[in-house]
Amino acid sequence: MDPVSTPAATATASSRQVTPRLDAINLMLRDLHTRHDEIRHRAAFRGCTSELLTVQQELVDYLLRMKNSLQGAETANPEEGLNYNSFT
Numbered sequence: 001m002d003p004v005s006t007p008a009a010t011a012t013a014s015s016r017q018v019t020p021r022l023d024a025i026n027l028m029l030r031d032l033h034t035r036h037d038e039i040r041h042r043a044a045f046r047g048c049t050s051e052l053l054t055v056q057q058e059l060v061d062y063l064l065r066m067k068n069s070l071q072g073a074e075t076a077n078p079e080e081g082l083n084y085n086s087f088t
Contacts, residue, residue, distance in 0.1 A: 018070050025067045032060050 043052040 022067060022070055025063050025070070029060065029063050029067075032056055032063070 039052070040049065043049045
């Protein structure tokens, strides 16, 4: 008998392919939400703390959009208005 390709089987196969990407995105988001004092001290010494935090926020926003896209979420921006650098 030939295996039957069902929507559930197809969804399971595609979720297995997406899972490592989602895992990587989640790990990167976790890292971006971690306070790295050494990097912050370097940024302060070089006078680019504001720029560092702006780039960090842009990366978080980009990764959240990628994550939502992979999960099939609507195109709305749930991260809009959120600031992940609130510990500054």
